[in-house]
Amino acid sequence: xxxxxxxxxxxxxxxxxxxxxxxxxxxxxxxxxxxxxxxxxxxxxxxxxxxxxxxxxxxxxxxxxxxxxxxxxxxxxxxxxxxxxxxxxxxxxxxxxxxxxxxxxxxxxxxxxxxxxxxxxxxxxxxxxxxxxxxxxxxxxxxxxxxxxxxxxxxxxxxxxxxxxxxxxxxxxxxxxxxxxxxxxxxxxxxxxxxxxxxxxxxxxxxxxxxxxxxxxxxxxxxxxxxxxxxxxxxxxxxxxxxxxxxxxxxxxxxxxxxxxxxxxxxxxxxxxxxxxxxxxx
Amino acid sequence: xxxxxxxxxxxxxxxxxxxxxxxxxxxxxxxxxxxxxxxxxxxxxxxxxxxxxxxxxxxxxxxxxxxxxxxxxxxxxxxxxxxxxxxxxxxxxxxxxxxxxxxxxxxxxxxxxxxxxxxxxxxxxxxxxxxxxxxxxxxxxxxxxxxxxxxxxxxxxxxxxxxxxxxxxxxxxxxxxxxxxxxxxxxxxxxxxxxxxxxxxxxxxxxxxxxxxxxxxxxxxxxxxxxxxxxxxxxxxxxxxxxxxxxxxxxxxxxxxxxxxxxxxxxxxxxxxxx
Numbered sequence: 001x002x003x004x005x006x007x008x009x010x011x012x013x014x015x016x017x018x019x020x021x022x023x024x025x026x027x028x029x030x031x032x033x034x035x036x037x038x039x040x041x042x043x044x045x046x047x048x049x050x051x052x053x054x055x056x057x058x059x060x061x062x063x064x065x066x067x068x069x070x071x072x073x074x075x076x077x078x079x080x081x082x083x084x085x086x087x088x089x090x091x092x093x094x095x096x097x098x099x100x101x102x103x104x105x106x107x108x109x110x111x112x113x114x115x116x117x118x119x120x121x122x123x124x125x126x127x128x129x130x131x132x133x134x135x136x137x138x139x140x141x142x143x144x145x146x147x148x149x150x151x152x153x154x155x156x157x158x159x160x161x162x163x164x165x166x167x168x169x170x171x172x173x174x175x176x177x178x179x180x181x182x183x184x185x186x187x188x189x190x191x192x193x194x195x196x197x198x199x200x201x202x203x204x205x206x207x208x209x210x211x212x213x214x215x216x217x218x219x220x221x222x223x224x225x226x227x228x229x230x231x232x233x234x235x236x237x238x239x240x241x242x243x244x245x246x247x248x249x250x251x252x253x254x255x256x257x258x259x260x261x262x263x264x265x266x267x268x269x270x271x272x273x274x275x276x277x278x279x280x281x282x
Numbered sequence: 283x284x285x286x287x288x289x290x291x292x293x294x295x296x297x298x299x300x301x302x303x304x305x306x307x308x309x310x311x312x313x314x315x316x317x318x319x320x321x322x323x324x325x326x327x328x329x330x331x332x333x334x335x336x337x338x339x340x341x342x343x344x345x346x347x348x349x350x351x352x353x354x355x356x357x358x359x360x361x362x363x364x365x366x367x368x369x370x371x372x373x374x375x376x377x378x379x380x381x382x383x384x385x386x387x388x389x390x391x392x393x394x395x396x397x398x399x400x401x402x403x404x405x406x407x408x409x410x411x412x413x414x415x416x417x418x419x420x421x422x423x424x425x426x427x428x429x430x431x432x433x434x435x436x437x438x439x440x441x442x443x444x445x446x447x448x449x450x451x452x453x454x455x456x457x458x459x460x461x462x463x464x465x466x467x468x469x470x471x472x473x474x475x476x477x478x479x480x481x482x483x484x485x486x487x488x489x490x491x492x493x494x495x496x497x498x499x500x501x502x503x504x505x506x507x508x509x510x511x512x513x514x515x516x517x518x519x520x521x522x523x524x525x526x527x528x529x530x531x532x533x534x535x536x537x538x539x540x541x542x543x544x545x546x547x548x549x550x551x552x553x554x555x556x557x
Binding site for chain 1: 327328442471472473474475476477479483498499500501502503504505524525528538539540541542543544545546547
């Protein structure tokens with residue numbers, strides 16, 4: 001299989017000095033290797049501060065790693081000329097957590113999408129309207145109803161659909177989605193999740209999903225990497241990592257996962273209470 | 283089922299807000315009971331009115347934008363909505379209502395150490411020694427056992443989960459009969475969320491503290507609550523025992539919420555989806 005995007009020994013440190021001169025480096029990402037293959041969904045799981053969002057930004061080429069190398073189709077991005085970046089920016093598309101802040105509040109939906117089509121020469125002007133209608137349809141929105149809305153006239157789920165439509169306009173090969181569901185209501189999360197699954201399948205898209213939610217990861221990903229304090233503590237096929245976790249950290253994440261079923265929640269808790277009975281939890 | 287008089291009882295509560303000149307019926311005729319020792323959940327999506335209801339029941343609504351506030355919220359025989367300011371203060375100060383919110387950092391003073399802030403909630407105690415002892419006891423109740431260290435810290439030195447537990451400790455200082463918690467774990471990581479939920483569960487089950495939990499997370503409801511009210515468009519669309527609600531929802535909206543939750547929790551590897 002061919003890796004679309006790969007990363008080797010990525011390190012990113014922030015900070016430098018404290019007030020009085022002592023060095024105070026914090027390694028947000030500390031020696032991460034990864035490959036994403038065509039059509040594959042790779043989930044990166046971790047809690048806040050684990051470095052997963054920093055890693056996403058490095059993969060997107062938004063920030064440079066302190067050391068290590070990111071390569072797109074085998075070519076290091078460090079050696080990219082500006083034309084290569086143009087190709088890369090089309091092929092690798094981000095979706096962010098908060099759709100409200102990733103859309104221009106003063107721009108209508110159709111303008112937002114038309115700008116992308118124009119900037120990247122994806123369609124001729126006379127095709128814009130048809131193209132926008134198709135894009136909106138692909139994310140489940142009716143163009144007649146939504147084309148002239150501003151972001152504030154959309155719900156959170158609709159905003160996220162527009163952000164996805166904008167990414168899809170580029171006909172990307174890889175989507176890097178940083179917590180794409182976590183600002184949404186549960187019923188909307190389920191809809192957007194289904195949308196991502198169907199887009200991925202119909203277009204052979206690669207997807208890097210950054211998430212803290214094991215339910216989402218389990219529902220959509222082929223492989224999982226568990227990140228803790230900048231390092232990958234466990235990686236492998238999703239069913240293996242979540243089904244029989246090897247590291248204590250992964251186990252603690254699984255134990256903390258809530259289940260929307262009172263029978264299971266309470267049976268599991270009784271078992272845990274029994275296991276923990278001698279020492280109080282702190 | 284619980285019998286006897288409810289501790290907190292809302293009847294036909296309406297909160298209509300004025301937003302950009304239009305009237306929004308945020309809460310539109312809600313009945314709700316919390317019995318002593320019970321953990322009650324209000325579930326709904328954003329915009330369902332659940333937070334406004336929680337704020338109305340604790341009389342914490344800002345009164346600038348309210349077009350109509352009616353109905354009654356009875357606590358120990360008195361109507362919270364009609365209470366005189368001094369009675370309301372007394373209710374909050376001792377054996378009454380306490381509240382915990384979503385974002386702990388915005389409810390802590392960044393310039394004061396935790397001991398000062400907890401101490402403020404304990405001003406009724408006799409002397410500094412008593413306040414120190416009670417503060418430590420409250421922190422232990424919420425699972426922060428390293429009390430001497432935590433009391434000397436500033437809010438920015440605490441993790442999110444510790445901050446939320448400090449706020450719960452502060453809410454417990456007046457020895458409330460009921461704790462109202464609005465999305466108490468939404469800002470927290472999964473493992474920390476689980477710790478806070480266990481803290482709340484212990485307070486409910488071991489100390490008999492009644493609770494009203496406002497959340498969008500059916501997983502949290504399944505974990506904690508005895509009785510659940512499902513809210514949609516300002517109205518309660520279904521109220522049921524937690525097991526009955528999850529096993530056999532009577533309302534189409536409730537069923538759709540459960541279906542969405544199960545879609546998200548549909549687990550290939552974890553093997554916990556099937557009932």
